[in-house]
Amino acid sequence: MRRTKEDAARTREEVLTAAAEIFYENGVSGSSLEKIAKRAGVTRGAIYWHFKDKAEVLTALHSEIRLPQEAIVDYAIEHGHDDPLGLIEQGAVEVLQILAEDEHQQRVFAIMILGCEFTEHLTDAAQRIITANDEMFGKLQKLIEMAHERNTLAPLWTVDAAARGIQCSMNGLLAEWLRSDKSFPLVDVGERLIRSLVGSMRRGEGR
Amino acid sequence: MRRTKEDAARTREEVLTAAAEIFYENGVSGSSLEKIAKRAGVTRGAIYWHFKDKAEVLTALHSEIRLPQEAIVDYAIEHGHDDPLGLIEQGAVEVLQILAEDEHQQRVFAIMILGCEFTEHLTDAAQRIITANDEMFGKLQKLIEMAHERNTLAPLWTVDAAARGIQCSMNGLLAEWLRSDKSFPLVDVGERLIRSLVGSMRRGEGR
DNA sequence: ATATTTACAATCATTCATGTATGTTTGTAT
DNA sequence: ATACAAACATACATGAATGATTGTAAATAT
Structure with a gap:
């Protein structure tokens, strides 16, 4: 045996x-x-x-897997910070491309997002997901704070709101894609979404 | 008894x-x-x-409750269609304002989004949620199609991608708000998010 | 070569949620 | 006044999942 x-x-x-x-x-x-x-x-x-x-x-x-936002920030840190918003944009798109081709990660994400209950007294697994998400938000915040210090953040966006906006859009995109059984082109929609969002966050670009 | x-x-x-x-x-x-x-x-x-x-x-x-996108479209239908994108924008913001003050709806939404498992062989309740979401996407599609016919949709957006983008952002916004235990101002973030998105969908506004 | 530990399989007892069936009380119709 | 049905409470039977215990054959250490 x-x-x-x-x-x-x-x-x-x-x-x-x-x-x-x-x-x-x-x-x-x-x-x-x-x-x-x-x-x-x-x-x-x-x-x-x-x-x-x-x-x-x-x-x-x-x-076994990493949250997509983790990869975004890792990408940004890895590639320097001269244009934080641009790095967020580029990193997000790359993450989507990777995810679109990795079936295992897709399954695990689907389990975490759609097949796992987030209740008041959480399992440690659910707790880990939440804390990972929170940490990621903090890192996003820092990147956007850098953009703000360089005076490249559009005035209608605050640092917090911008970070939340990106977080919500990315998570919502993933969740909807998985829930709909991948019924739309993730990278295509995601790229337009992120580019529009980040575009509106650039000083002088939005309306 | x-x-x-x-x-x-x-x-x-x-x-x-x-x-x-x-x-x-x-x-x-x-x-x-x-x-x-x-x-x-x-x-x-x-x-x-x-x-x-x-x-x-x-x-x-x-x-007992209505999905937020339902309310958005109802609002649009109720108020006419001369500016479909504007109506989507306005309707979305109003829906967020209503939701932010209705604790019961918040709880039920939280149950549906975070406390309910969406698996392969779905419960009828989960199935109803999904079909409602799909129907709503169809209506969103139609509204944006109207904008496209009036030549007010920015060329970088397709009708489908635009509808998906709005759907993902709104659902993601709500999910993140509820998951984070309402740790950020829903209406504030949501308004910027929606206005930026819809703004980029307007011909001649985005980059 | 032997002892010990590893990596499981098999069995068991317990808990827990569900569904059903039946009992009981009280409105309500006649 | 009586019969019936509504609106529950109570009791029971069942099955499923869990956690724990025990058994055991092979690998590894000595």
């Missing part, structure tokens, strides 16, 4: 893959560990060996 | 109110009818008398 360490790691991965599928199909609360085990070709014992409970499986899935 | 018809109607409302609270606190799947009954001061028997099951309670809650 006992397999080698690589075998164990593989079953762990198989469990996670199966969990992503089952969660995606039935929602998190609608998925039993029994179903996941059966899909992965193991018993619940294997799952309980690798993970404490269902919540920890969810956490493991979440820790 | 048996009360008059008005009494019965009142308990029905009390059940719905309790359900909104419990759903909001624990999520839909995390809420048992027992909890709801206890909060409402009745037993599960009363709930099963008025509703078939938990899904029907959810449906009843949903049927």
